[in-house]
Amino acid sequence: VLLWSLATGAHGLATSAMGFMVCRFILGLTEAANYPACVKTTRLWFPAGERAVATGIFNAGTNVGAMMTPMLLPLILHVWGWQAAFLCMSALGAIWLVFWGLKYYNPEDHPSVKQSELDYVQQEVEPEQPRVPFSRILRMRGTWAFALAYSLTAPVFWFYLYWLPPFLNQQYNLGINVTQMGIPLIIIYLTADFGSVGGGILSSFLIGRGMNSIKARLLSMLLFACCIVGVIMAAGSSQLWVAVFAISLAIGAHQAWTANIWSLVMDYTPKHMMSTVFGFGGMCAAIGGMFMTQIVGHILTVTNNNYTVLFTLIPAMYFIALVWMYFMAPRKIPTVDV
Template identity: 80%
Template sequence: MGDKIRGAMAVGKTRWGMLALVFFATTLNYIDRAALGVMQPILAEKMSWTAMDYANINFWFQVGYAIGFLIQGRLIDKVGVKRAFFFAVLLWSLATGAHGLATSAAGFMVCRFILGLTEAANYPACVKTTRIWFPAGERAIATGIFNAGTNVGAMVTPALLPLILSIWGWEAAFIGMGFLGLVWLVFWALKYYNPEDHPRVKQSELDYIQQEAEPEPTKVALSQILRMRGTWAFALAYTITAPVFWFYLYWLPPFLNQQYNLGISVTQMGIPLILIWLTADFGSIGGGVLSSWLIGRGVRPTSARLASMLIFASTIVSVVFAANASGLWIAVLAIALAVGAHQAWTANIWSLVMDYTPKHLMSTVFGFGGMCAAIGGMFMTQIVGYVLTTTQNNYAVLFTLIPATYFTALLWLFFMAPRELPQTGD
């Protein structure tokens, strides 16, 4: 693997710079999201939120996210990733700052809806960037790296947020996060180009990136895309599994606080969350390395992805032991293994859809799948809120159901995922 990576780097490094841009965008995306879960105890006390209020706030984020995924994915394919993503990040940064002006649960619902509508552009844009800048053998590694930004964001938030809260308060925290997005926009506007337009990319690197035969770009109606087998292979599998990560993001801080009375300090709440998300980083990148290693040894991309996903689905079973763990660190270990395996799974399911989707349709197909997943997430937040309300905050049922979602999705992909890239635009 080391020799292969060194050989790939010899043909040029520009694509890794483009990957760095979407990595930092993903980090900011998840700082904005994770902040609400970390601040939930403070905001719930100040505004008298119930568990159902918090579930509804997250529900309206998912409503916006679902609508935004389809709109943003289609827009990115039509006007290009650079322009579409620029305006999306501009709007989501303003929406993040607006949280600092909210004074009630209803105000947070409005802000979260707008945030979801605009943040939905992140993954279609990142996947599109990876699809056009990386060949098949590097896609899972590249996907794992940019998706590691989710875990970095989730780690940075509990590490720094308590300090900001103690000095400036929760309003300033939201405004500061919005400002970070505006800083990123400057770098994106100046540095990002598509491969064929980049002023400094070497021809050898361009040839390496574009080694795979592609169908001729043609105008394809959305209705035609929705009839493609691969669209539904990805959409349903992603719908089943993606909401699990949102469950971790939104409900882990309340779970750990309730079970072990941690509070919101860096040492009490921050360290367990940092360890969980650090494990997720290793899973995200390691999951991509595994399938790329298999491809490098002659395994077909689809088979390499599916075999890797079976291993990660089996690892996720560890989360069952978290709800009734005898101590904090046993629970953290069980959750960390599951979250890391989830991120490894995600790196491969995203690479799988890239393998069989033409690049001029990539954001639309991914956006549709993301919309379906966000709709699943909407109902997931309601189900979680209902279960916790009726069982007096018992998480055991929720943790027990999680592993079954991955095996169900894997079975669906095994039968439905196309085995190769089509050589026509439809």
């Protein structure tokens, strides 16, 4: 977080395009540790029946940021200038770093955790395993089960982030009017928040009813993949709010899917390997995102900005990923020999 804060603040001090690009590169490197750290923390602090809800809550912060930034940024730019936008973000990161450093402990080290609470958090029995080299982790079936499935679906959310405003503007002539453009985007990302938390609640409910955690995650992911099919209506609709409804349902289901695929990899990955496995999957997803950007641009160029092909392909990504996870995901925490 410290390096991320410094890299963010450095943007406001950049005096050339090259300096800005260097800052962006460093920012990408430093922020990459965020989600592996979040997932590892969730893995340590929550049993299987509660992980998806906890994951959905922290992942909902992405959508809160997407809603708040367009509202706060114009004010900051008007009062203090563009450099202040980066410096303010840097300051928030530094404040969070102080809070985290003072308050965070692993469960077994927390000064106020009772033994009964520790037993509840650590109720799952895991085989004792020594630390293993990265090469061994790359040979584990579960690593590739998550990496490929996540690479297929994570870039879809970045597609929504980057291409929704151009799509809405092109299809419905919204222009840059804050009210016209802002309200649909706020509704879409607010739905994503509800989906993120609700997806975790569903699989946790199934686990509470006695279903195996892996099966509960996969069944939940199947239901959310079916919900995403509705996004096909968005491209062909002449009505703005029909498109907003279809996209809202899809992006909410995507975040519900994400809460469960993250929880799924937690369920079958030994806790001392969690950050490495998730980080590798995140790297693969980032590479997939680079290709997604090129593919989207190519399709829009060839089809004269017709989004129908893109909205038709999106649901297929989830079903391909689900089939891959079904056959490849381990059904229990493996030993290092697997």
